[in-house]
Amino acid sequence: MSKCLVTGGCGFIGSNIVDRLISDGHEVIVLDNKSSDSAKFYVNEKAQYAQQDISNYQLTNTFYADVDYVFHLAAESRIGPSIDNPIETVQKNCLGTASVLQCARKWGVKKVIYSSTSSGYGNNPHPNVETQPDDCLNPYSVTKIAGEKLCKMYTDLFGLKTVTFRYFNVYGDRAPKTGQYSPVIGIFFRQRDAAEDLTIVGDGEQRRDFVHVSDVVSANITAAMTDVDDQYYGQVYNVGSGKNYSVNEIASWISDNKTYLPERAGEVRISLAHIEKIKNVFGWKPQVDLEEWVRSR
DSSP states (O other): OOEEEEETTTSHHHHHHHHHHHHTTOEEEEEOOOOOSSOOOOOOTTSEEEOOOTTOHHHHGGGGTTOOEEEEOOSOOOHHHHHHOHHHHHIIIIIHHHHHHHHHHHTTOSEEEEEEEGGGGTTOOSSBOTTSOOOOOSHHHHHHHHHHHHHHHHHHHHOOEEEEEEEOEEESTTOOOSSTTSOHHHHHHHHHHTTOOEEEETTSOOEEOEEEHHHHHHHHHHHHHOOOOGGGTTEEEEESOSOOEEHHHHHHHHOSOEEEEOOOTTOOSBOOBOOHHHHHHHOOOOOOOHHHHHHTO
């Protein structure tokens, strides 16, 4: 079995990756500074944890010794806080990613799987295809796309094998349910369970491509453990369902009680993933149907 390091491994997606790696018999190290004020932190007793800031190269680089695969998820991952504090977002997402890549390069890591975002597409026509130009509407997306370019550079210049995933809207077990910028499905469930109205931002007709966290985990593990031609490293791959739904549709599956709030700045109207590239290169495709999952809760 392999030795794996997961940055941000106490969070929503990262902790699900940790659990899958442990279940598959791998040794796992988690680096997480537990700085998010809107997230619950998850720990697997079979993994090794270090509460460290990934942007501090001097303090973190020795954790990468003998590591085979790095899954890099640690980031400021919320649009609102990135708008409020762009400098801190650059520190976490740009310097943090550069430090992770340099550590991986120093210790001869086999692959780095980098978690990025579909928000880098901005207002491009949909479906979003990996060949579209960047259109970043907020500091969060700017810094995550900068991380993508760092990954490509480390592949092209230093030969470090990197794979970048642009996640669309991830939902599922452990998704945050509190905070203004938490994923909408988790918020809706919390509001329903508390007998509150579902709060919908804007008119609710904005459409999103939702992908289940178990499918995101599968994409990460598949990319790490599957050998492909060198030409496919340093590239970006969409991770979505290839379908989209309006917020109003999703709300209707959960509750009839709704309240509408003003629109927020810096957010796209429609997202939809074109997922043929990841299917063709890694043989991955989503398994969980959104409506079936929501209606079963």
